[in-house]
Amino acid sequence: MTEASVSFAGNLTNDPEVRYTESGIARAMFRVAVSGRREQEPSFFTVIVWRDQAQHAAESLAKGSRVVVVGRLQQRTWTAEDSSARSTVESWPRSWDRACGGRRGPRPRRRLPGADAPCRDEDGSPRYVA
Secondary structure (H helix, E strand, O other), X not given: OOOOOEEEEEEEOOOOEEEEOOOOOEEEEEEEEEOOOOOOOOEEEEEEEEHHHHHHHHHHOOOOOEXXXXXXXXXXXXXXXXXXXXXXXXXXXXEEEEOOOOXXXXXXXXXXXXXXXXXXXXXXXXXXXX
């Protein structure tokens, strides 16, 4: 069975939140707002990254950072304390990059390698830096 892949670009609505499992594995979670046309409401995606990607996200991303995410969507359901059924859709990325240019919001906590590189390649195509 082939896994469906999604990609989206948007801005972080919060700083990445890092937690650790009992065995010490890092897990970061952040939300990305994706805007469509001006008259449309934005869509919000929760992004979950693990291990080294979690550490990198915590060090390099901040609220307002523009990111491009490529991965799969996973739906999770559970029963809340009030016995109501709850559901959420999360993105589990294979890759994510901080998008070059067009950022709104505060600067990241640390400069990334290649952050001063031009936003377009020689052929004029958009360039993204990790």
